[in-house]
Amino acid sequence: MIRPLFGNPPAVPFAMLGGTDCQHFVPGCDHIYRYTSVVMDESFRGLEHGIDERIPVEAMAKMVKFYAQLMQVLGTKEMIASSEKHKRNK
Numbered sequence: 001m002i003r004p005l006f007g008n009p010p011a012v013p014f015a016m017l018g019g020t021d022c023q024h025f026v027p028g029c030d031h032i033y034r035y036t037s038v039v040m041d042e043s044f045r046g047l048e049h050g051i052d053e054r055i056p057v058e059a060m061a062k063m064v065k066f067y068a069q070l071m072q073v074l075g076t077k078e079m080i081a082s083s084e085k086h087k088r089n090k
Contacts, residue, residue: 009039037066
């Protein structure tokens with residue numbers, strides 16, 4: 001799912017510092033994955049966490065496509081069945 005949109009960027013572990021909206025889902029979720037589908041390069045320098053915080057429009061378009069595809073995959077019968085099986089085996 002990542003490669004069709006982003007090519008073959010390196011996967012790098014990253015500590016997500018600071019608060020994110022996922023804090024609201026912690027009480028109701030067994031697993032939370034903090035993932036960003038933004039490939040950050042030098043063009044992002046200084047755009048985040050400052051006055052007029054933003055990301056390039058092209059990056060936003062790829063993010064929307066990625067998350068739309070992710071929701072389609074996670075909503076498939078196979079994924080739901082796998083999740084139910086995992087819950088029963090706990």
